[in-house]
Amino acid sequence: MEISKDNMEDDSDDNDTDGDSTSEDSTDEQIDDSKQEAELVVLRDAVKSSPYNYQAHIDYINLARQYTNLEHL
Numbered sequence: 001m002e003i004s005k006d007n008m009e010d011d012s013d014d015n016d017t018d019g020d021s022t023s024e025d026s027t028d029e030q031i032d033d034s035k036q037e038a039e040l041v042v043l044r045d046a047v048k049s050s051p052y053n054y055q056a057h058i059d060y061i062n063l064a065r066q067y068t069n070l071e072h073l
Contacts, residue, residue, distance in 0.1 A: 036067045 043060040050056060 039063060040067065 040060070040063060043056060043063055046053060046056040047060050
């Protein structure tokens with residue numbers, strides 16, 4: 001019985017949330033969104049600076065599809 005009480009006490013400590021996890025999640029999402037946007041900007045600039053750079057176009061399209069879940073771009 002004592003072991004289970006200790007485990008229950010430990011579990012209750014782990015389950016204490018004051019809503020902090022949602023703010024951390026939104027911060028992580030904002031960082032991810034900023035990172036994705038920066039990557040797209042870099043690739044877009046590469047495409048604009050060298051319109052004949054086929055690989056830059058492919059990378060841009062693939063990254064845009066990945067981040068926006070578009071089937072056609």
